[in-house]
Amino acid sequence: MSGAKRPKEYEKLIVKGKRCDGRKIDELRPLTIKVGVIKRANGSAYVELGKTKVYAAVYGPKELHPRRLVEDDKAVLSVKYSMLAFSVNDRARPGPNRRSTEISKVVKHALEPVIFLEEFPQLNIELIVDIIQADAGTRTAAVIAGSVALANAGIPMKGLVSACAAGKVDGEILLDLNAPEDNFGDSDLPIAMTSTDKKITLMQLDGVMTKAEIQKAIILIRKGNDYIISKQIEALKGVYQ
Ligand code: ADP
Numbered sequence: 001m002s003g004a005k006r007p008k009e010y011e012k013l014i015v016k017g018k019r020c021d022g023r024k025i026d027e028l029r030p031l032t033i034k035v036g037v038i039k040r041a042n043g044s045a046y047v048e049l050g051k052t053k054v055y056a057a058v059y060g061p062k063e064l065h066p067r068r069l070v071e072d073d074k075a076v077l078s079v080k081y082s083m084l085a086f087s088v089n090d091r092a093r094p095g096p097n098r099r100s101t102e103i104s105k106v107v108k109h110a111l112e113p114v115i116f117l118e119e120f121p122q123l124n125i126e127l128i129v130d131i132i133q134a135d136a137g138t139r140t141a142a143v144i145a146g147s148v149a150l151a152n153a154g155i156p157m158k159g160l161v162s163a164c165a166a167g168k169v170d171g172e173i174l175l176d177l178n179a180p181e182d183n184f185g186d187s188d189l190p191i192a193m194t195s196t197d198k199k200i201t202l203m204q205l206d207g208v209m210t211k212a213e214i215q216k217a218i219i220l221i222r223k224g225n226d227y228i229i230s231k232q233i234e235a236l237k238g239v240y241q
Contacts, residue, residue, distance in 0.1 A: 033235035043153025051135035056145035064124035075120035110192035110202035136182035159196035166217035
């Protein structure tokens with residue numbers, strides 16, 4: 001984010017109100033959501049947000065190992081986020097690293113508030129998210145896919161969780177940054193919120209934004225999330241109708 005020298009094609013990221021991929025300032029990337037895509041999982045989802053492509057699979061509720069992690073009064077939601085080696089231009093190093101550990105943790109925190117974890121004491125609900133192709137917004141795509149996969153697994157939930165980001169690029173607040181905007185922009189603000197009461201369950205800020213800019217970003221993000229939730233519901237209904 002920011003500071004990086006821009007290649008010629010990205011010298012200007014906004015020209016006459018249009019972004020480098022042709023989108024308007026307040027436009028999300030094309031979003032596709034598929035449900036029940038992995039046969040051997042209890043629930044699963046595939047999410048495509050522009051060029052960002054993500055699979056999520058849910059296993060459980062099931063026994064939790066190692067036993068020292070067991071919670072007596074509720075289930076544990078364990079999240080494992082990974083980027084496949086071919087998901088980025090320079091082959092991603094396999095295995096966990098600081099970034100994947102952080103994203104696993106924030107995705108867990110984004111989803112936990114809507115799950116009735118107390119219905120499954122001592123058990124484990126495992127969510128595995130694999131990034132097939134990364135083009136910015138993988139944590140928000142992970143939340144979208146994870147939430148739908150949990151619902152598809154029949155895990156009792158108060159509602160869904162959706163997520164999208166907005167950021168500051170060349171002095172403008174843009175919805176849902178793509179990779180060049182994320183790499184060469186000034187800041188990125190991913191936010192997850194619940195479908196029922198629109199409570200924020202994840203908010204991170206990479207870079208610097210003023211209070212007014214954050215408020216502007218949140219207005220865009222709320223609109224983006226309303227659309228994402230409608231697509232999540234549509235995808236789930238499609239499976240059960
Ligand atoms: P997010 O994917 O949630 O936006 P980051 O801000 O950490 O999270 O990453 C932004 C983007 O940077 C990723 O979506 C991906 O396109 C790129 N990226 C992240 N890690 C790597 C990596 N190890 N190699 C190449 N590109 C990466």
